[in-house]
Each structure stands twice: as structure tokens, then as C-alpha cells.
Amino acid sequence: MKFVDEAGIYVRAGKGGNGCLSFWREKFVAKGGPDGGDGGNGGSVVLVADESLNTLIDFRFTKKYIAENGQNGQGRDMTGAKAPDLEIKVPIGTTVIDEDTGETLGDLVRAGQKLKVAQGGHHGLGNTRFKSSTNRAPRQTTKGTVGEERTLKLEMKVLADVGLLGLPNAGKSTFIRSVSSAKPKVANYPFTTLVPNLGVVKVKKHQSFVVADIPGIIEGASEGAGLGIRFLKHLVRNRILLHIVDLAPWDDVTPAEAAVIAVNELKLFSPALANRDRWLVLNKTDMVPPEELEERCQSVIDALGWEGQAYRISAISGEGTEVLCLDLMTALEEQRELLAESEEAREKEKAIRTLIDEEGRDRIMSLREKRRNAGQALDDDDFDEDDYDVEVEYVR
Template identity: 45%
Template sequence: MFVDKAKINVKGGAGGDGIVSFRREKYVEQGGPSGGDGGRGGSVIFKVDEGLRTLVDFKYQKHFRAERGERGGTKTQHGANAENMYVRIPPGTVLIDDDTQEIIADMTRHGQEVIVARGGRGGRGNTRFATASTPAPYIAENGEEGEERWIVLELKVMADVGLVGFPSVGKSTLLSVVSGAKPKIGAYHFTTITPNLGVVEVGDGRSFVMADLPGLIEGAHEGVGLGHEFLRHVERTRVILHVIDMAATDGRDPFEDYVQINKELELYNAKLAERPQIVAANKMDLPDAEENLKAFREKMNEAGWGEVEIYEMSSVTKQGVQNILYRAADLLDAIPDTPEVEEVADVQERKIYRMDKKKDDNEFTIRRENEMYIVESRKLEDYIERYNLQYEDVLQRFATIMRRMGVENALRQRGAVDGTIIRIGSYEFEFVEYE
């Protein structure tokens, strides 16, 4: 099954929690803090594997979760970092952030890697919070959550030569003749609905990959018919082999076919107009083919395209096929073996907000829902997420931060009194006036 588009969810592993612990050795009075830091969560990493040719694996598995980091230990032992999760993808896969539609990476080389979801940092143990004034802190951080995102994967076939042309011009038959590929062949339009790949042995020691791509129709650049599903794959090919039914068996004009196909290619991507192209005048074994070819050459000259290379052939009798293969191999030898790639966006670690970051972090808003006051503050919500509120030291520190930010006074001015319920993030607190 050929699958060339998929949408998946990736999530980096959460960091391990730091712990609160104290030394308890014999003969050591008032042992100091010994809580270790948690380990970092695993990241989700995509890696190109040239042995893959389709995204079919992502049809059945759509969620990828890296492991969580290990919890910190006593005696200041650092928790183990989690192993990264590697996800194999075929060469030619474009990774797109589903929310922003930004291209994360264009993966073309075997072994190429990119981090798509970073693991969270481990939380700090209470050893990290010891100071001269607080030598035995009951404070520890929770591990940070890993990055999560939805990603769209689009596969653009990595082929050296791409066969283009209207439906039923003989592309699939040609591929079956020159390679070991077994594409579906039939006497009706759109027999090929997904790309077929075959390795072509030229006969002089050279070889290349040829792709039989679904047939184009007018309006394909706007998505008509197979539209973008086809054109996406043409972008990767280094040489275009334009197959034309010179016998006009469907009643179409060969020259008009040539003009229309090239128009669709250029409207989809202007760079395709500059791609080396060979015209394969197919079905030359049928009646009227010679006469049509003569008229085709005349129209090409009149249009100023006399320099376009035209090779006569027949997929059925194999007449002229070898000459086309030699010419395609010669063109490939003259072209750098580096696929064109799209601009790649920098994959950056998501922004982490900490208590001492910026003055802007002190901003907050307060709104009222019935008898409850809701405080919205990035700084306070981050604190709640990062610290274990079961410890008195953590709560006291939290209250001090709120007081310094002006949240306490603001709540009082808005009408909060003893017993008023305050919600911050997912936690609810009771407002208490100290005497």
C-alpha cells in the first residue's frame, strides 16, 4: 500500500521529579539536604531510512510518546535521562507543524535526523535550594512536561526520472518494460493512482530510479483530479520524461497535450519549467503516429521550442526505448545528485518560563466567576506546575511571590475577604487575611 500523507501526534517525555531528602547517616547530626534532580525526558526524533518508500506505517500508528525521565534519588543522586524515541521515515518526507503550517524540516538524506518534540527538563531536588538562611529546604521541582505537537507528513517521491503525461499515454507500460516494477496497466484512464517506482538498468553499468506518476489533467495545479497528489512528487525528480501519445488514440492533439502538461507543471512550481525534459513520442507503432509526429515537430518549431529533445519510441515493441534510457542517464550524470529541498524552519526548543525570567512575567489578570476569583498569571501557573505544593516551604514561597507581584493587594481591592476561593491554574486556594 502506497501512503504519501499522514498526520500524527508526537510528545516528548516529561522530566523526572526532583525530591526532598535529607542525610540520615549515623553520627551525622542535622544532616543537610540530599534530594537529587530528576532526569530529562526523552525526545522524539525523526530519522531518514532509505529502505522505506511509503508512510504506510503511520496509517496504523498515529501517536508517538517518548519515555519520562527517572525521579531523583537520595544522596543527591541524579535520575537517569530517558532514552530518545527514534521514528523512521522515508527520504523525501516533508514535516509540517499542523498548527502553524510551518515547515519543520525537509528530510532527504539517509540518516538525517531532526528533533520534533523535545523532552522536558528534570526537576531540581531540595539540595539545589539550600541557602544560608534556609539550610534545610522542603522544596523540590516537578519534572517539566515534554513538548507536544501534531505534525503532517508529506512524502515527495525521491526518483531520478519522473514520467509525466496525460492518462493512458503509456507511462506504466514503459516503466514495466525498462524495470522490474509491476504497475497496474489497463485500457482506461487513471489506472495509476499512486506513484510506482522501478530501478532501471541502462545496460552500460549505469542505473537510476524511475517513477511512474499519476496522469495529469487540466487544472491539476489547482487540485483538480489527482492534482496536488501528483504534482507533489514531480518536484523531487531530476529529469522529466514527458510521454506523449503520438498516435492520438484518444482523439487529443499531441502538441496541445505537450503545452497543457507543461503549463500545469509551471503553474504549480515555476522551477519545474527549468527542469531537464525529454519528450518520448510513444505509440509510434500505430497508424497516423508518423504523420502526427511530423506535425508535432512543425508546431514545436513555430512555437520556438525546436531545441526540445524528441525521441521516437513504442513501449509495446520497445522500439527506441534504449536510446531514451541512455539520454536520461547522460542528463543525470550532468546534474548534481542533490535533490531540491524547501526552506527548513529552525526547530527550536519551546520557550520555558521561570520565576526569574522577565519583568513581563509579573503581569497578571483577575476576573470573577460568581463567588470565585480567578487569577491568570503565566508566572504563578508555571510555579504551580513546577513545584510540589504539599510542602510548607513551597507554599510560603508561593505566597511571598504573590505578595511581591501585587496579586494579594489586587485581590483585596477587588473585594476578596477571608474565606474567598481563589483559583490559579488547576488549583483552588482560600484567601486568608493575616493580622
């Protein structure tokens, strides 16, 4: 399937149904009164992240998505049927942008996550709504409102734990073939990957991470040269970047120069991305004469001012890749634990606030009334667990 990471679509929500003008008519019932029902709400347009999709190619063929209108109201106080929401499946990692305003409406980064992009029209009111003691036979109704419409730009950014950064022919595709089941094209002549490739690296049982290989970066990529600027965005969602440097380049660019070019283009594209956790991987050690290996490795380290660990590997033979993957797995699990702890803390804080709001509301109102009667206002000292008369704790 062709990889497509950008697409434009037009969406329009459904119109709300009109209210009904009707009066009850029945034998032996004089002046039965108004019985016109309300219309139904129009359907909204909702985007849903689907893990079974990995490209936006479907949106190249279908560009218009229009939700159904709500049904008009009917007599006998029958409300028109509400139109169902139109759900559009998109790949996980899709960013949604309003073409007209440039506003980013949202990111869909989890399976099943939903984003409403066009609100359905509100229903009209039937004449029953307008009856009163002074208006026994109202003839007023309202029409349903139109639904929102938008022109959207969809941008897919690949979700992966580890992203591979480097110039063409640095050995990124060979690396991902070596450590995963992904099979990107590799050959013994110069060429670059044309689309991102994803591979799952299984380290141990129940321990794995996802690696993303993007097209190689060339000088000027941040300004539009080559494929780099189009695919650099796929590194945005990666937790760790592996900067792979070719120690045996086929052209006149030295390993040190190639390493500096990749880092400079990354900084020009996004300073925040350049500050992402980045690991240095020196590849193709098997193609360098043993007496020159240390000198070439040190030249790259010095050119980058690198202070951390520099991994030396041969992607084609697998030498050094196992240690690298084990260290990556350890680092990613530490990040996941920190993320889980922060999310748990937020949920705990939310749960405590909810408990106070729901169970302590009467106690708070009572306390506020007592202080008001005494001519005093509530202050921070008043908000203590003992004042709420409830047990405030977080239960998983």
C-alpha cells in the same frame, strides 16, 4: 501494500523528572545535610528516515506517539534516569509540517537522517543544588518541565532521479515496464495509474537511476481535478522530468494539445517545477502511419516551442528507449559530479574555518591584544595564514 503519501499524527515529548527533597540520615552522623538528586530529562520525539519504508500507511492506524517521562530524583544525590528518545521511522522523502502553525519543520531526504519534532522536558533540581554557606538545609526543589507536543502533518514526496510527466494513457507505465523491473498495470483500454510507481533502470554495471511514474495529469489538475494535484508534488524531488507525449491518442485531443495541457498544469502548480530540466519524449511511434509520423512530431515541437532534442520512442517495443536511457544516465552522472564538487567545496571551507578556530585561536587572541595595546583594531589585512602560525589546508 496500499500507497499512502499523507498522514496526520500527534506527538508529545516526555516530562522532566522532579527534583528530590532529601537529607542524609545515618547513625552517628548528625545533620548530614541535603542529598536530594536531580530528576532525569524527558524523552524527545525524533523522526528517522528509513529506506525500508515506502508509504505512510502505518500512521493511518497509530496516530499518537508519546515519549517516556524522566525519572524523579532520589536521595543520596541519585539523579533520576533520563528517558530514552522516542524514534519514529518514516519513509525517505517525508516532509514534516506543524499543523497548528503551518511551519515546515524539515525534510527527511537521506537514509538515517533524524529530525527532532518535540523536545523532552528539562529535569527538576534537587535540594542539594540550593545549599550554600547561608542555607545549610535548603528545602527548595524544582519540578521537571513538560515536554513539547505537536500535531504534525506528514507528506511523502517520492525520491527519484527521473520523473514521468504526461496525460493519462501517454504510455508512462509501459515505458517504466520497458526500461526497469517495475510492473505497473497496463492494458489496451483507457485508464490511469492510481499511485506512483518506482523503477530502477540499470544501464551498465554500477550505473543505474530511479524513475518515478505518477498518475496522469488532466486539465484542471493544478486546481484539484483528478489525481494530478495530489501527485504532482512527487515530481518536486526529481532531477529530470520526462515529458511523454502520446502520438496516437485514443480521444479527440491531438498530441500537440495534450502536450500543451501538461505543461500548462505544471506551470500553474509550480513555476519553479516548470523550469526544472525537462526532456521531450514522443511515444507510440509504432502506432502512427509512417507518412504522418514527421508531421505529428513537428506539431508537438511547434506547439511547445521546443528547441532541444525530442526523443522518438516506442515504449511497448523498446525502440529508442536504450538511447534515451544512456543519455539520461550521462546527464545524471554530470549532475552528481557537480553536486559532489559543491559539497566538497563546502566541506573544505568548513574544515579551514574549523582549523583556524581551533588551532589559531591563541595566535588570533595574541594578535588582537597587541593591536589593542597599540590603540588599533583588527582589519582584514591582519587575517593572513602567516598570522595564524598554523598550516591551513584541507585534507580528505
